[in-house]
Amino acid sequence: MKKAILMLEDGFTLEGRSFGAEGEALGEVVFNTSMTGYQEILTDPSYKGQIVAMTYPLIGNYGVNSKDAESARPWADGFIIKEKSRIFSNWRAEMSLEEYLNKNHIVAAEGFDTRALTRRIRSSGAMRGILSTRETDPDILKQKVMASPAMAGRDLVREVTCGQAYEWRVGAKRKEFSVVAVDYGIKYNSLRLLDLAGCKVKVVPATTSAGEILAFKPDGVFLSNGPGDPAALDYAITEIRKLIGLVPLFGICLGHQLLGLALGGKTYKLKFGHHGGNHPVMDLETRKVEITAQNHGFCVDMGSIKDKNVIMTHKNLYDKTAEGLRHKKVPLFCVQYHPEAGPGPHDAGYLFGRFMDMMRTFKKKPLLKIRKVKGPKSQRTRISRAA
């Protein structure tokens, strides 16, 4: 089997064996601590621009099936594991992970001391890296890594968002709401859950303007997850700001960060991000803890949001970072983590219900008064909504 080399920007190198497509993958190297769900992780568009290392060593055991995909294709740029299963065993499996990665041209390799890698990232922070099955010269590898773009400031959304709007039509049930979901890299499970909760969902590209969105007359707008640096997404932030107060908003992950930015806040990069399915998050209003799916490298700095009506609603109990916020007067809330799961625990699924409640209330009693949303002075907007 072909040799594969991983090199981080600090020169840390590990060797393994190629088992996916051959070639070179460049990206930010992150580790994910989920013990199940490699297929969902691979197909999560938020991993665009990243090389994912699974901390759980045995991967591929249950193969790949079409039902568990989170998007139409895998997005991670590279995939690193300890040991790939030579067979797959599950009643729903359709093909092996190896076959799947090859078919989709994803560079992947096994045989790594993924724990050593994780410890490196933990202590030194997230770094760019290269996973190569071709080049072995350390100097050249190093050059390539250093020449690759850094994650901060990177707009990756344009690479993963849908080309044009489409309707998500799965369930047959009567729909109570009509929702526009902005696709910054949306996962199918968000759409499935919106659908299940009773929403007719229109998925629109990330670049869709507020006016275009409102033209669908949605009862609510869902801001999806997605890859890259939120601060680089001026176009999205501007449009979201226009929507605030006009329509209930529910954001997840990147959607949460964008809302934070739209509300005048700032985001910052975490040392090595949160990627896994076991982080405890406390709902600060009920004081209850939910175990959450996490996948983000940036975080909203709550202190940077000046509007006193914006409050932190959820807190990560691991590192105490903000995991959710809402506006006290305007119908919007968002969370940094992944209530849609896929993969991960379902504890936070109730948030979809909360979104429905919000839309229901808003439908009955829309905001009458003009509201001011604080932001940087130049961007301060007055928004209104007719009765």
Add this chain to the structure above:
Amino acid sequence: MPKRKDIKKIMIIGSGPIIISQACEFDYSGTQACKALREEGYKVVLVNSNPATIMTDPQFADATYIEPVTPEVVEKIIARERPDALLPTLGGQTGLNVAVEVAKRGVLKKYKVEMIGADRRTIEKAEDRDLFKKAMQKIGLDLPRSINIKSMTEAKKALNVLGLPVVIRPSFTLGGTGGGVAYNTQEFEDLVARGLEYSMIHEVLLEESVVGWKEFELEVMRDRKDNVVIICSIENFDPMGVHTGDSITVAPAQTLTDAEYQNMRDAAIRSIREIGVDTGGCNVQFAINPKDGRMVMIEINPRVSRSSALASKATGFPIAKIAAKLAVGYTLDEIPNDITRETPACFEPAIDYCVIKIPRFTFEKFPGAEQGLGTSMKSVGEAMAIGRTFKEALQKGLRSLETKRNGLDSLTASMEFDSPQHQREFIVKKLRQPNENRIYCIGDALRAGMSVPEIHELTGIDHWFLENIREIIEHEGTLKKSAGKPGALAERLPAGLMEESKKMGFSDRQLAVFFGCPEEDVRQLRRSQGLKTTYKLVDTCAAEFDAYTPYYYSTYESEDESRPDTKQKVMILGGGPNRIGQGIEFDYCCVHASFALKEAGFETIMVNCNPETVSTDYDTSDKLYFEPMTKEDVLNIVEKEKPWGVIVQLGGQTPLNLTLSLKKAGVNIIGTTPESIDIAEDREKFKALLDRLKLRQPPNGTARTFEEAKSAAARIGYPVLVRPSYVLGGRAMEIVYDEDTLERFIKEASLVAGEHPVLIDKFLEDAIEVDVDMIADGESFVVGGILEHIEEAGIHSGDSAMVLPPYSLSAEIINKIRSATVAMARELKVVGLMNVQYAVRDNKLYVLEVNPRASRTVPFVSKAIGVPLAKLAARVMAGAKLKDLGFTQERVPGYSSVKESVFPFNRFPGVDIMLGPEMKSTGEVMGIDDDLGRAYMKSQLAAGQNLPLKGTVFVSVRDKDKRGIVFVVKRLIDLGFDVVATEGTASVLRKNGIKAVVLPKVWEARPNILDYVKDGKIGLIINTPSGRIPRADEVKIRSSAIMHGIPCITTVSGAQASVNAIEVLLKKDLDVEPLQAYHKRLKTP
């Protein structure tokens, strides 16, 4: 929510003696809970009859009651202690049952005691099959369909609905036994009949069989605020139909997609909410149909369990400790994770390795027992192994078992078959019917060319597991091929191949076998190739956070995380998996050593592979290495840590067997020297020592062939006791009365001991056996305790009841015992502990055996005399002197302590319960009282022998015992009992003026004794075996007594002690007193 202030004193119920299905895991949980509660400032009252536990050490509770764990006793303790709360979830099934019973009797209400953790309603909802079914249906969870039946007719009707195969579960049997899976109508009728008979309420639940489905377990925790987390998922290697306790299990689950896993997680959470487990740990079991994914719920255990102990060790998350804190009001987010310190306990551990648990069985001890595995648990212990891959963990686990296998070795290679066809048939049979060797047969099937799908078809074991085994075998093929090439070892086993083999968990020994060289050569080669063992941490978080707790496992990877420092370190070698003959007692000693040496300023390193124990709690020692107890694995750690000293004498025979090879490798074995250990273990050298000291041994000889044995036996004179050397627990030891038996035996014995010779001793009939534990530091020699056995010599010391101080020995003999013990210890230059077994006959003292190590009785003696012998021993081994430690004089308590053994016979229906020189007990209990009779009574109650105070006694003894029994029966009659007897016994009784109703022999007529037993007409059976090979009807009587819970005494001495006990109890009810109070009354003589 902060902890509760309205409760101050909490009572914990322990699980009592070690039995199959309830082992040291409850000591681990209980100890954690006691520590956690006292840390929080609560007063803890504990009841547990098991003296070998750490939790019953007086410093772990404010009041420690070593008393029978029965509702009556618990009530008495409650009345005396008046606790505010009762925590019932830490003492296994025993704890739950007793707690429910005292609640039912209104005791809790009367004394205003609140049940915390789980209340009576919750427990009943989980335990009562009917209530459970309704609860699960209410929340829409699927269960196997089931029907309750009360007669054979109903059963047959139900069968039409459920079809075959079907699971039979008798309701309320002793230890949940008596069930099984029926595959045909014959089996069905047999099992139903047996089930109806064993069920105390004459009821059996028939359940849709899901045999062959995948079995899973989730360990769940919930707090008062309804936060719920899953600590660990466990997938059974053996599919449904084999009890999880008997299955090889793997953590985390390997073959579920995230969607399926989350679905199971949701179901578990919903179910514990519905059952109403308010706080604490809970075990939920599921089965999944591998064909379509249908998931059914199997059961919920609303308490900590064997699996929760495993999950704790597998993840580093201390379930029992957290459960205790939750029970007093904390919520998960308020409790820190000890390992990461910065993060809270409210999370789900992420693991980045594979954990395998492999059960250990002892079928060889119960000839005649069904060898198959089924729905009722039979294993007596387990080993756990951690590796980065399943393959590595599996092979490590197999060599951890200490069943003389070095990994996934072949079972059939050493067996003789007429043809490959026969071998294949044998393998197929072993694959189809689950058994303890199935794992090895899978390897053999693959070696014989069978495919993974074929093996799956026969076993139902998931393809993924089988494929991994196939890869091991494939690699073995590569190794063998390479081994067959010409050239030096280094050429045949090059670095790359070596590394790959080690990554797959192959041991040096396996490689040595393949390459036909000594193990040492492989080790040397490995080192010269620069391949080093790496150690990784178990840290609950897959390295996402810094971990502070040094809990390690070995693997072969690029990075080593161990942090050897330069402190003065002592390494303690544990005992490995529990088995009959080596159990919790040794773990107790290891834990004590660790505590004591830590206190004395050493850094302590524990090495062990038994997940049930306190020793493998990461809290116990400064460092924990969860590793197999083999020379290779231990030396690797030694190389890494370079300890100043290594202790081998506390973990039982396992580490002791490593002594010489460790010594050879230059390890500093502290305490009694390896040379002395060798003298005590080597028959010839030991004999010379005794001769020097003019001490007597039963006449004996050694033999390597039958001819030698024959002449030795003739010289010594029959009966003789024959056994292989270097074995523990009297394995394969037999009393032989003639030459024919001798011949048969020699064959078997040489098989067991390999190259070691067979030992032949004169068997001393009717001798009193005495155990002595002593401690020495090279200068002072102090007797810890002299224990007089109740049963005569010939019944293994691990199986007999014992009394401390002796009750019938003369002062003269006791003095002889003392001086002989000291003389031997002096001669062996013992530093640490030593145990001697003596036999006394006709006022003569015979030395049966000297063990230059901690013995099974150390914890018992320590508790009886109020001196922590194992702690002192560890200190002494590390250089301290007894006089500085303040123990220079034997302490003889004024009260009596009785140790009684507990047997697993109810797990092996039909097996004779007769005792002999081969040990059969799994555990022990202690009874303490100022009066010997009452202490004995307590020990009997604690052991589950419910001696009656009135009613009918059945007596049937062999001729030899007939005279001895007369007096016993006379007293029974005086006490108001009715006596029934078999003809022979009755006639002797009649001659002595005792009237006894004669019952026909079993084959003669009905109703006979069996009918009496079934109908509950008999309260006590005294039945001594007729000879070495008992008659079939005797076996039937005794085993049917066991299954009906009727006390059955098989020795005259046991009968005497029991009658004494009945007599004192009739005079006055038992009272309870904590160990701390007994210890206060101790005076030195």
